Amino acid sequence: MAWRKLHKDQRGFTLIEVMSAALVLSIFVTGIGAFWxxxxxxxNSLTLRQKTIFAASSELERLTTLYDTTGFGVSGPTxxxxxxxxxxxxxxxxxxxxxxxxxxxxxxQDFITTSASTFxxxxxxxxxxxxxxxxxxxxxxxxxxKAQGIAGRVSWTTTALTxxxxxxxxxxxxLDFTALLAGxxxxxxxxxxxxxxxxxxxxxxxxxxxxxxxxxxxxxxx
Amino acid sequence: MLRNQRGGVMLFVTIxxxxxxxAFAMFFSSIVLVESRATEGELAKTRAYWAEMGxxxxxxxRISESKMCGSCLVSGGNVKDSDLAPVLQSYFSELNNxxxxxxxxxxxxxxxxxxxxxxxxxxxxxxxxxxxLMATSAYTESSLVAGLNGHLPQMELRLCxxxxxxxxxxxxxxxxxxxxxxxxFSLNRLTDLAG
Amino acid sequence: MxxxxxxxxxxxxxxxxxxxxxxxxxxxxxxxxxxxxWMDEIRAKVExxxxxxxxxxxxxxxxxxxSTGKDGTKNLYxxxxxxxxPANGLRTxxxxxxxxxxxxxxTPDTVATMTITCKGVGIPVPxxxxxHSTQSVGGWIGSDIKLDAGASSIKGITVxxxxxxxDPFEAQRADSPGQFTDTYYEVFTMNRDEADPN
Numbered sequence: 336m337a338w339r340k341l342h343k344d345q346r347g348f349t350l351i352e353v354m355s356a357a358l359v360l361s362i363f364v365t366g367i368g369a370f371w372x373x374x375x376x377x378x379n380s381l382t383l384r385q386k387t388i389f390a391a392s393s394e395l396e397r398l399t400t401l402y403d404t405t406g407f408g409v410s411g412p413t414x415x416x417x418x419x420x421x422x423x424x425x426x427x428x429x430x431x432x433x434x435x436x437x438x439x440x441x442x443x444q445d446f447i448t449t450s451a452s453t454f455x456x457x458x459x460x461x462x463x464x465x466x467x468x469x470x471x472x473x474x475x476x477x478x479x480x481k482a483q484g485i486a487g488r489v490s491w492t493t494t495a496l497t498x499x500x501x502x503x504x505x506x507x508x509x510l511d512f513t514a515l516l517a518g519x520x521x522x523x524x525x526x527x528x529x530x531x532x533x534x535x536x537x538x539x540x541x542x543x544x545x546x547x548x549x550x551x552x553x554x555x556x557x
Numbered sequence: 558m559l560r561n562q563r564g565g566v567m568l569f570v571t572i573x574x575x576x577x578x579x580a581f582a583m584f585f586s587s588i589v590l591v592e593s594r595a596t597e598g599e600l601a602k603t604r605a606y607w608a609e610m611g612x613x614x615x616x617x618x619r620i621s622e623s624k625m626c627g628s629c630l631v632s633g634g635n636v637k638d639s640d641l642a643p644v645l646q647s648y649f650s651e652l653n654n655x656x657x658x659x660x661x662x663x664x665x666x667x668x669x670x671x672x673x674x675x676x677x678x679x680x681x682x683x684x685x686x687x688x689x690l691m692a693t694s695a696y697t698e699s700s701l702v703a704g705l706n707g708h709l710p711q712m713e714l715r716l717c718x719x720x721x722x723x724x725x726x727x728x729x730x731x732x733x734x735x736x737x738x739x740x741x742f743s744l745n746r747l748t749d750l751a752g
Numbered sequence: 753m754x755x756x757x758x759x760x761x762x763x764x765x766x767x768x769x770x771x772x773x774x775x776x777x778x779x780x781x782x783x784x785x786x787x788x789x790w791m792d793e794i795r796a797k798v799e800x801x802x803x804x805x806x807x808x809x810x811x812x813x814x815x816x817x818x819s820t821g822k823d824g825t826k827n828l829y830x831x832x833x834x835x836x837x838p839a840n841g842l843r844t845x846x847x848x849x850x851x852x853x854x855x856x857x858x859t860p861d862t863v864a865t866m867t868i869t870c871k872g873v874g875i876p877v878p879x880x881x882x883x884h885s886t887q888s889v890g891g892w893i894g895s896d897i898k899l900d901a902g903a904s905s906i907k908g909i910t911v912x913x914x915x916x917x918x919d920p921f922e923a924q925r926a927d928s929p930g931q932f933t934d935t936y937y938e939v940f941t942m943n944r945d946e947a948d949p950n
Contacts, residue, residue, distance in 0.1 A: 361780030363574035393939035498651035509618035552611030554618025752816035
């Protein structure tokens with residue numbers, strides 16, 4: 336009698352239930368793994384974005400130095416077209432010429448190369464201009480993370496400033512980029528698009544290009 | 558026998574599993590979200606820097622062209638610092654229609670507005686005709702920018718004007734250095750006041 | 753109560769079901785244990801990102817000290833406010849970031865010093881020169897910060913800066929420590945025309 340009572344009151348789990356429960360929990364644990372993977376990818380993407388922000392700022396340092404202290408703003412940049420990947424950005428932009436020296440800087444200060452192999456084997460400060468028969472198809476690239484083989488495409492636009500108010504009788508002119516006459520200062524918008532990878536000597540864009548846009552004003556000064 | 562298995566443990570296990578999974582998801586999201594905000598905050602900081610430096614670059618180019626001539630009524634020698642500063646201020650004021658910065662890859666609610674104030678150098682030892690001036694940036698940001706991590710820089714530039722030639726150095730701050738209006742200047746200090 | 757009404761599972765059925773379930777549970781357990789190391793990696797990457805930001809911001813923008821410097825201000829100028837680039841190094845003997853400007857020095861980013869056993873050149877931290885020697889590490893700057901404002905400086909006013917961020921905690925434990933060192937290559941314009949207050 337006591338044994339029967341004991342048997343009736345045992346409402347525990349059967350082995351089937353325990354095994355099924357373990358299986359279901361295993362499925363959840365595997366699902367958690369998917370979160371790890373997604374987070375890891377997202378963090379890698381954020382790391383790359385931060386490197387791109389630094390790279391864009393570094394590029395703007397070089398570019399503003401060229402505009403502000405040399406005659407680069409006269410006719411240095413190459414006019415290029417065909418930037419159609421990102422709809423919000425202009426399709427016509429400026430990019431680096433095939434060389435900065437001897438016109439704008441001394442030979443040792445020229446960071447541009449037109450050789451893909453020099454770009455790949457040289458240091459991370461090199462900038463690569465891929466030169467075409469039609470210069471409007473030239474493109475410039477700089478490293479964002481050379482260890483991972485990730486580069487970014489450099490281009491910019493300039494717009495002459497037209498000041499709204501002009502207090503003085505001097506016409507509100509900036510020094511023009513020849514440093515000889517009155518001219519205009521420019522608003523400069525820099526676009527660094529990424530990621531690009533060098534595949535057999537040619538930069539290849541990822542399917543989903545992202546951009547870092549930086550803007551400033553440039554003007555030649557003495 | 559199977560009829561007696563109510564399956565109560567499955568409900569319990571499913572709930573426990575769902576809670577654990579949700580907790581992990583929220584944990585990961587918070588790490589990723591915080592880092593994402595910090596990265597975009599760094600971009601905003603960089604953009605603010607270049608906006609403020611752009612204002613300075615414009616003013617320096619104006620000095621180079623106009624030779625610190627505002628209305629050109631005060632020129633030549635013996636111009637007080639307190640008369641030179643409004644000329645520098647007028648250059649910054651010319652940028653009133655360029656003070657709000659928006660970016661093509663951001664929404665219209667993302668903007669940084671920069672304002673620069675020029676004045677004679679605020680060092681108490683400054684002489685009346687020293688030629689030492691300063692330009693201080695301030696900014697306002699839209700709600701989208703304000704929601705990101707970190708503060709934006711406030712760049713301050715100190716310079717001396719009225720130098721004799723390119724590459725000349727400043728005269729001492731506590732000396733009268735001629736009060737000249739020329740195209741030449743020397744940058745003495747560039748600081749981020751926001752630290 | 754008769755034995756006929758016991759419609760349970762046979763021993764073979766139970767054993768096969770238990771084996772199958774056991775394999776799945778074992779795999780899930782291994783996955784769970786591995787995922788803890790993934791969590792460490794994700795945290796480490798986020799930390800390295802943060803320290804890269806701090807280092808970059810100090811180099812770019814400088815800082816404010818509690819003491820007064822040579823020019824009478826509390827400013828440490830960023831490289832953008834320098835006239836001549838500082839010398840290479842910019843870190844303490846235990847790899848903490850050390851920035852000097854205006855005769856003021858900041859070491860803002862230190863950790864408790866740990867001793868790392870080297871396993872080869874650059875393994876697990878960049879300063880390792882050989883097998884078996886040790887490195888004392890109390891910061892995140894993996895190698896001397898290199899500043900190049902020489903012949904390649906544009907118009908003599910830009911400086912190329914190379915700095916490395918190393919996570920010493922993870923590097924000494926990881927199978928591939930190289931993933932916990934990240935190197936940055938940046939350029940700054942040194943805008944100051946007057947002499948630096950050194």
